[in-house]
Amino acid sequence: MILYIAEKPSLGRAVAQALPKPYKNGDGFIELGNGDVVSWCIGHLLEQAEPEAYNPDYKKWNSNHLPIIPESWKLEVKSKTRKQFTTLKKLIKKADVLVNIGDPDREGQLLIDEVINYCGVSKSKIASTQRCLISDLNPSSIKKSLANLRNNTDFIPLATSALARARADWLYGLNMTRLCTVQGQKSGFSGVLSIGRVQTPLLGLVVKRDLEIENFVSKPFYELEISLTTEQGFTFKAKWKPSEACQPYMDEENRVLSRKLVENVASRVLNKTGAIANYSDELKKQAPPLPYNLSALQIDAAKLFGLSAKQVLDTCQNLYEKHKLITYPRSDNRYLPADHFKEANQVIAAITSVDGNLTSIANQADTQKKSKTWNDKKVDAHHAIIPTRKKSGATLSATESKVYNLIARQYLMQFLDHFNYRQIQIDSIVEGGLFISKRKEVVKEGWKIALLNSTKSKDSDKEDDNYAKSKMPTLKVGDSVTCTDALILDKNTTPPKRFNDASLLSAMTGISRYVTDPEIRKILRETDGIGTEATRAGIIELLFKRNFLARQGKEIRSTDIGKQLIQALPECVVTPDMTAQWESQLESISQRALRYDHFMTPMVQSLTSLIDEVSQVRFDGLAGKGTKSWTRKKPSTGKRRRRKASA
Numbered sequence: 001m002i003l004y005i006a007e008k009p010s011l012g013r014a015v016a017q018a019l020p021k022p023y024k025n026g027d028g029f030i031e032l033g034n035g036d037v038v039s040w041c042i043g044h045l046l047e048q049a050e051p052e053a054y055n056p057d058y059k060k061w062n063s064n065h066l067p068i069i070p071e072s073w074k075l076e077v078k079s080k081t082r083k084q085f086t087t088l089k090k091l092i093k094k095a096d097v098l099v100n101i102g103d104p105d106r107e108g109q110l111l112i113d114e115v116i117n118y119c120g121v122s123k124s125k126i127a128s129t130q131r132c133l134i135s136d137l138n139p140s141s142i143k144k145s146l147a148n149l150r151n152n153t154d155f156i157p158l159a160t161s162a163l164a165r166a167r168a169d170w171l172y173g174l175n176m177t178r179l180c181t182v183q184g185q186k187s188g189f190s191g192v193l194s195i196g197r198v199q200t201p202l203l204g205l206v207v208k209r210d211l212e213i214e215n216f217v218s219k220p221f222y223e224l225e226i227s228l229t230t231e232q233g234f235t236f237k238a239k240w241k242p243s244e245a246c247q248p249y250m251d252e253e254n255r256v257l258s259r260k261l262v263e264n265v266a267s268r269v270l271n272k273t274g275a276i277a278n279y280s281d282e283l284k285k286q287a288p289p290l291p292y293n294l295s296a297l298q299i300d301a302a303k304l305f306g307l308s309a310k311q312v313l314d315t316c317q318n319l320y321e322k323h324k325l326i327t328y329p330r331s332d333n334r335y336l337p338a339d340h341f342k343e344a345n346q347v348i349a350a351i352t353s354v355d356g357n358l359t360s361i362a363n364q365a366d367t368q369k370k371s372k373t374w375n376d377k378k379v380d381a382h383h384a385i386i387p388t389r390k391k392s393g394a395t396l397s398a399t400e401s402k403v404y405n406l407i408a409r410q411y412l413m414q415f416l417d418h419f420n421y422r423q424i425q426i427d428s429i430v431e432g433g434l435f436i437s438k439r440k441e442v443v444k445e446g447w448k449i450a451l452l453n454s455t456k457s458k459d460s461d462k463e464d465d466n467y468a469k470s471k472m473p474t475l476k477v478g479d480s481v482t483c484t485d486a487l488i489l490d491k492n493t494t495p496p497k498r499f500n501d502a503s504l505l506s507a508m509t510g511i512s513r514y515v516t517d518p519e520i521r522k523i524l525r526e527t528d529g530i531g532t533e534a535t536r537a538g539i540i541e542l543l544f545k546r547n548f549l550a551r552q553g554k555e556i557r558s559t560d561i562g563k564q565l566i567q568a569l570p571e572c573v574v575t576p577d578m579t580a581q582w583e584s585q586l587e588s589i590s591q592r593a594l595r596y597d598h599f600m601t602p603m604v605q606s607l608t609s610l611i612d613e614v615s616q617v618r619f620d621g622l623a624g625k626g627t628k629s630w631t632r633k634k635p636s637t638g639k640r641r642r643r644k645a646s647a
Contacts, residue, residue, distance in 0.1 A: 004037070007112065009040050044111055047078050048099055093450035100129060120260075180565075188620075192546070204574035220257070225240075226483050228428055228435070228437070235256075238435035262310060269483045279477055283292070283422060291373055294331060303407060310540070326417070327384075340386075344415065347411065358409065371413075384386050421441060424441070444502055516575060
C-alpha cells in the first residue's frame with residue numbers, strides 16, 4: 001500500500017481527486033480505488049517540547065536557569081491534533097511506500113519528515129520514501145506532479161535547514177524572551193518582552209527610523225535650474241552642477257548652502273549664449289519584470305491597494321486552496337520551469353475567463369515570445385506565483401480580484417515587447433558654468449501597457465522615472481544655446497519617510513542595505529533577506545500584538561514600549577547583522593555547503609555569551625508600563641502555528 005501524506009486536509013483531498021477512484025472517506029484519510037491511501041497532517045502535528053519536559057524546574061521563568069539548551073531534543077504530539085497523529089501513525093506503520101507531499105519549501109519538507117521519523121519506521125522504508133512537489137491544486141497539474149516523484153532523500157538538506165532554523169529560533173527566542181521578561185519585571189514592567197532573531201531587528205529598524213525623524217533638523221539648500229533654447233527654437237531645462245571651487249559652500253552631499261552663490265551664477269548666465277559640450281542619445285530596452293514571489297506581490301499590493309502583508313498572504317491562500325486559481329503562494333522564487341512555457345495559451349485563456357478586464361492585454365500577448373523567467377536552473381522546490389489553467393468558477397471577493405489581477409498582469413508581461421525609451425543627456429557650458437539636462441522619452445510602451453494606471457503616475461522612488469511628453473530633436477556638440485530663464489529653487493533637507501507595509505517588507509527582503517558589517521552585506525546581496533516568505537507577515541503582525549508597533553494611517557510607527565526595549569538592548573540584538581548571517585548559513589545548509597553542527601555549535605556559544613551580557617541590562621525606561629496583570633505564555637520562538645507564522 002502506498003501512503004500519500006499531505007500537509008493539510010485540503011491538499012490531501014485535492015490529491016485524492018487525481019488518483020484512482022472510487023475512493024472511500026475514512027476518519028482522517030481517504031482510501032483509493034486501488035487500495036492506496038491519502039492522509040494528511042494538519043499543519044505541524046508535532047512541536048518542540050516545552051522546557052519543563054527537560055526539567056520540571058524550568059516551568060518557572062527564572063534567569064538562573066538560563067541558558068536552557070537541550071542535550072537531546074524532544075518533540076511532542078500537539079494535543080489539538082493528537083487524533084489525526086494517531087490515525088497517521090497507524091497508516092505509516094501499515095504502508096509499504098510513503099510519499100511526502102508537504103508544501104514545496106523547507107518547512108513543508110520538515111513537517112512531513114519529522115512525523116515519519118517520530119513514528120519510528122525502518123531505515124529501509126525511510127530510504128524508499130518518495131517526494132511529490134505540488135504547486136498547482138488543479139487535477140491535471142497534480143497528476144503531472146504524481147508522475148514525476150523524486151526520492152525524498154534528495155531533500156534531506158532542505159529538511160536539515162528547516163530543523164536548524166526551528167531549533168535555533170527555539171533556543172534564541174525562548175532564552176532571550178525569558179531573560180528580558182524577568183529583567184523587565186525587576187524594572188517594573190508588566191508584560192512579556194518577547195525577543196526573536198527576526199522580530200527584534202525588524203523592530204530595531206522601525207525604532208531607528210523613528211528616532212532619526214524625531215531628531216531631524218531641516219537645513220536649507222539651493223539649486224539653479226535654467227531654460228536653454230537652441231537656434232531651432234527648442235527649449236529644455238538644465239540644472240547647474242557646481243564646480244570644485246564651490247566646495248566651501250556645499251555640504252557633504254554636495255548641496256549648495258549659500259543662496260548668494262546661486263544668485264550670482266543665475267545673474268551671470270541669464271540671457272547669455274553658450275554651447276553644447278557633450279550630447280548622448282541612447283536607445284534603451286527594458287525587459288519585463290519577473291513574475292511575482294510572495295514578498296514582491298505583498299509590496300506591490302501594499303503600494304497599490306494599502307493591503308497588509310497578512311491580508312495578501314491570506315488572500316493568496318484562498319486563491320490557491322479554495323479557488324485553485326494560482327500556484328503555490330508562499331514561494332520565494334520568481335522563475336518558471338521551461339516546460340511551463342507550452343501551457344501559456346491555456347493559462348492566458350484562463351486569465352481572460354477569470355478577469356475580463358485583462359482581455360485587451362491578453363490579446364496583445366505573443367506566446368512565441370520567451371522572457372528570461374523560463375529558466376530551469378533558477379527553479380528548485382517551487383517557482384514563481386502565476387495563474388493556473390483553471391477558468392472562472394466561483395465569484396471572487398474584491399480583494400481576491402485585486403490580487404489575482406496583479407498576479408495575472410505580471411504573467412502577461414512575459415509575452416509582451418520590451419519597453420523601449422531614449423535616454424538623453426546634454427551637457428552645456430554657459431559663462432564657464434556646467435549645466436546638465438537628463439531626459440527620457442518613451443519610444444515603445446511594450447510590457448508597460450500591462451501596468452495598472454495608478455502605477456504609471458505614482459509610487460516611483462526615482463526622480464528620473466518621469467518621461468518627457470515632447471520629443472527632443474537631435475542635437476550635436478557645438479550647437480549654440482541661450483539661457484532664456486534662470487530659476488533659483490529654495491529647498492530644505494527632509495527626514496527619511498516612516499515605514500509602511502510596503503517599505504517594511506522591502507526592508508526585510510533587501511536587508512543588506514541595513515547591515516553594518518561590509519562582509520556580511522556583500523554576502524546578503526544574493527540572499528532573500530530576513531525571515532521567509534511564509535513568516536514575514538506573521539512577524540510583522542506579532543509586533544503589533546505585542547504593542548511594540550502601531551499604525552497611524554498608512555504609517556507604521558514604534559510605540560514607547562518598542563522604543564524603550566530597543567534602546568536598552570545590545571546592538572547585536574537589535575540590528576539585522578546576526579539574523580541576516582543566519583539566513584545565509586541556513587541557505588548554505590540547504591545547498592549542502594554547510595553542516596548542521598557547523599551552524600548550531602557557534603550559535604549556542606554566542607547565545608551563552610549574549611545571555612551573560614543581557615543579564616546586566618535594566619529596562620528602567622519601561623517602569624510602570626505594560627499590562628497590570630499577565631500570565632506567562634509560551635514564547636513565540638519561530639515555530640509555525642496553524643501555518644508558518646513565526647516570531
